[in-house]
Amino acid sequence: MVNASVQALDRAIAVANLPGITETAPSFRSLLIIYEPEIIEADALVRELRKLVAEGLRTQVVAGRSWSVPVAYGSPNDADLLEVSAATGLSREDVVAIHSSAEYQVYFVAFVPGLPVLGGLPPALHLPRRPDPRPGIQAGCVMIGGMQGLIVPITMPSGWYTLGQTPLRCYNPGAANPFLFRPGDRIRFRPVTAREADALTGVPGERFLDSGN
């Protein structure tokens, strides 16, 4: 899995603490490296990176934490869930069962603050995205699109499908740690009723870490 290599290189760079690198940002299969050529020139940087790769990237290291994310499937309404059901030929219950039985990995956090892009969506739920994004998708929406999943951190447009809503907030601007998820984290979705989800609103996100983390 190429994303494991991306994350391993990202970790290796952090550990090596190369001078001149101001930040790195992983995506699916590439790592954006922002550097200051006044401190390290491009050629020298590439040499250093090749050295790190040659030393062997530890792709097997599981750095991430494990989360159990409650989802009220069919919230705020079940229009998208029914659309996914029709498009996949699966019953509404099967869509929920399949989506909540998989383990997802946070490939990277991008687009808007705190948005986890999730790998591991079962192939039965792979669907092309809508040709045009819809505006006003609310924070907490648990969505699927293409081969990925995501959780919406702030109101935003999206061409993906909303399967349900979680009371967890992946972006908390005022908090000491504003971003709940990090690349490499693992997520399972746990179906809850809308009433249970309401009761969990405002509960600190860290409470949904699996024990043993």
Next chain:
Amino acid sequence: MPALLRAIDPTPFVTIQDNGRRGWRRFGVSPSGAMDRMSLTIANALVGNRPTEAALEFAHAAGEWQVDAPGCRIAVAGGSFAITVDGIPHVAFNSITLTRGQRLRIGGAADAVWGYLAVAGGLDIPLQFGSRSTHLRTGIGGWAGRAIQPGDALPLRLDQATDEPERAIAPPAQPSAPYRVVLGPQDDYFAESSVATFLASSYRTTHQMDRMAYRLDGPTLTHEKGYNIITDGVVPGSIQVSGSGTPIVLMRDAPTVGGYPKIAVIIEADIGRLAQQRPGTEVSFQAISPPEAQAVRQRFLARMQIVAEDLGSPRLALARSG
């Protein structure tokens, strides 16, 4: 009583911007920051601030403002904006000392898009993710993450104006040279003839320009491997080409990643210059090598440094303004 800069009748897109944020892309936070860093540096230098101090950035005009402090020194840079204080004309690229209750009005400029209103001592507002820059789409930074609205009163760090001589700088030359780019990272997604077309043609800036992106009008570019790439990181200056074949230059407020192939990236030294081109301006591109880009960047940073240091010395500024 705190010193305040009051927005009496601000234009719609006034935001607080500094040099932008670094280190938060991995959490999906856009870098933001001044569209034209050289102009931010000049505005700050004119009032004795460090080059990256947060200032008010405005599009086309800034509207009407009032100082609620015994004294306050300000300066406007970016273009030859029409400035009046209580109806009396002043010029951009000069510092101006305002006293309590005076009305500052900043109108349009024929030669710019983005203007910078710097205040001596700076705005007394908190950092968010290491910067005071506003990112409107996600509500981060600046003044509650939003554009300045009528009635807003921005706290200032200084409540008295310095008695140092006023400072001035000649408006910087705006060369109409091609915008220098480094090809890639996905130039191989385009037909070879399309890369040649991109480098040989004239494009025009359009009205579709904002802090996030500038859409260009001109010859369409043909993708050879489709117009969807596996989403990857983008930076300000990245030139994305969407399905329609139109180049779109990503600017300071661009998201952290994008899914269209990028034919080239405009070098840092030329992003601010492009940002200042009004709709309908002809622009063209020139490919340079990464080592050349590195050398140009060093000269650009040195030039900003010189501007900041020269103006930082009142004696020199006095000599310059005669």
